[in-house]
Amino acid sequence: xxxxxxxxxxxxxxxxxxxxxxxxxxxxxxxxxxxxxxxxxxxxxxxxxxxxxxxxxxxxxxxxxxxxxxxxxxxxxxxxxxxxxxxxxxxxxxxxxxxxxxxxxxxxxxxxxxxxxxxxxxxxxxxxxxxxxxxxxxxxxxxxxxxxxxxxxxxxxxxxxxxxxxxxxxxxxxxxxxxxxxxxxxxxxxxxxxxxxxxxxxxxxxx
Amino acid sequence: xxxxxxxxxxxxxxxxxxxxxxxxxxxxxxxxxxxxxxxxxxxxxxxxxxxxxxxxxxxxxxxxxxxxxxxxxxxxxxxxxxxxxxxxxxxxxxxxxxxxxxxxxxxxxxxxxxxxxxxxxxxxxxxxxxxxxxxxxxxxxxxxxxxxxxxxxxxxxxxxxxxxxxxxxxxxxxxxxxxxxxxxxxxxxxxxxxxxxxxxxxxxxx
Numbered sequence: 001x002x003x004x005x006x007x008x009x010x011x012x013x014x015x016x017x018x019x020x021x022x023x024x025x026x027x028x029x030x031x032x033x034x035x036x037x038x039x040x041x042x043x044x045x046x047x048x049x050x051x052x053x054x055x056x057x058x059x060x061x062x063x064x065x066x067x068x069x070x071x072x073x074x075x076x077x078x079x080x081x082x083x084x085x086x087x088x089x090x091x092x093x094x095x096x097x098x099x100x101x102x103x104x105x106x107x108x109x110x111x112x113x114x115x116x117x118x119x120x121x122x123x124x125x126x127x128x129x130x131x132x133x134x135x136x137x138x139x140x141x142x143x144x145x146x147x148x149x150x151x152x153x154x155x156x157x158x159x160x161x162x163x164x165x166x167x168x169x170x171x172x173x174x175x176x177x178x179x180x181x182x183x184x185x186x187x188x189x190x191x192x193x194x195x196x197x198x199x200x201x202x203x204x205x206x207x
Numbered sequence: 208x209x210x211x212x213x214x215x216x217x218x219x220x221x222x223x224x225x226x227x228x229x230x231x232x233x234x235x236x237x238x239x240x241x242x243x244x245x246x247x248x249x250x251x252x253x254x255x256x257x258x259x260x261x262x263x264x265x266x267x268x269x270x271x272x273x274x275x276x277x278x279x280x281x282x283x284x285x286x287x288x289x290x291x292x293x294x295x296x297x298x299x300x301x302x303x304x305x306x307x308x309x310x311x312x313x314x315x316x317x318x319x320x321x322x323x324x325x326x327x328x329x330x331x332x333x334x335x336x337x338x339x340x341x342x343x344x345x346x347x348x349x350x351x352x353x354x355x356x357x358x359x360x361x362x363x364x365x366x367x368x369x370x371x372x373x374x375x376x377x378x379x380x381x382x383x384x385x386x387x388x389x390x391x392x393x394x395x396x397x398x399x400x401x402x403x404x405x406x407x408x409x410x411x412x413x
Contacts, residue, residue, distance in 0.1 A: 181348045
């Protein structure tokens with residue numbers, strides 16, 4: 001016990017001499033990009049997409065409102081460009097798109113976890129399925145989606161299958177992306193961040 | 208610069224305490240600078256050498272050849288890997304710059320055997336055994352995962368002791384050793400490493 005106390009005290013004092021990994025990270029290096037998808041979904045069966053015209057801002061689990069700052073506009077435009085580059089065609093939400101994209105910004109001053117399953121349960125509070133033309137539907141997230149810690153601001157992009165919604169009465173999440181870290185909301189980094197998400201999602205294309 | 212000044216102060220104090228006598232009954236402190244080189248599984252986690260370390264030991268001469276005592280120290284291992292996409296078990300893909308960081312603080316019982324006490328160059332072998340406070344951290348970007356553990360450690364060693372004066376007790380010590388630290392966390396295996404130390408040794412009291 002004495003040894004453990006001495007060693008712990010020594011460790012505490014001496015780790016002050018250690019190289020601090022966080023101080024050796026640039027803002028770009030601090031960010032992580034997480035994507036996941038429904039592996040049973042065939043993205044080549046989808047041709048068209050639509051994207052929400054604003055960004056939902058969620059603070060401590062509560063919807064603060066929908067926003068459209070210049071950053072939000074730039075992000076939505078960048079997503080449209082990336083999707084188009086992958087072969088999808090942008091259409092109005094009234095034209096029965098196959099896929100729908102929504103952008104959400106989560107902020108929290110609490111330490112906790114995001115579970116995609118829980119996340120799916122609340123998602124209807126943030127983005128009413130009515131918005132996509134599917135009133136009374138619910139959102140569905142595949143069970144294998146991950147759980148992540150959060151105590152910061154996170155940018156989330158979700159993609160839903162509208163094409164097959166009628167059969168299941170559900171808007172199934174087929175692709176999700178999270179960006180976490182410093183400098184997320186730097187306008188100069190928007191295109192790079194979107195490109196990184198699409199680069200690691202090679203399956204996200206029409207052919 | 209501050210480090211160099213401290214080093215010279217320590218060397219100077221070593222001269223002051225230097226005496227012409229055998230090491231039997233004498234307690235000697237040595238302070239050294241250390242470098243560590245990860246081996247085996249540890250290399251998969253951090254392959255870069257560490258040049259941030261120190262060693263402190265206190266040894267008491269049982270007779271002219273054999274000394275026993277204890278030692279502690281510090282070694283800081285760190286490596287940053289460029290951005291890469293990692294596949295996680297839940298099916299997600301994570302693009303991240305990964306930084307791995309390990310600090311080791313040994314607390315060892317030591318024994319040292321000198322082959323030629325009183326000679327100008329005194330080769331010795333030693334062994335240390337005890338515990339090591341391991342501070343293990345892995346960062347995905349700025350997000351940390353950590354594990355602190357008091358692990359077993361064994362440390363065979365060989366080196367040379369060169370007294371400042373013929374037959375003196377204060378002098379310079381040079382040695383190489385192998386750290387055996389069983390450890391298992393995530394995909395990381397034992398934190399074994401090769402180390403080298405150069406230091407000064409001086410007796411305590413008169």
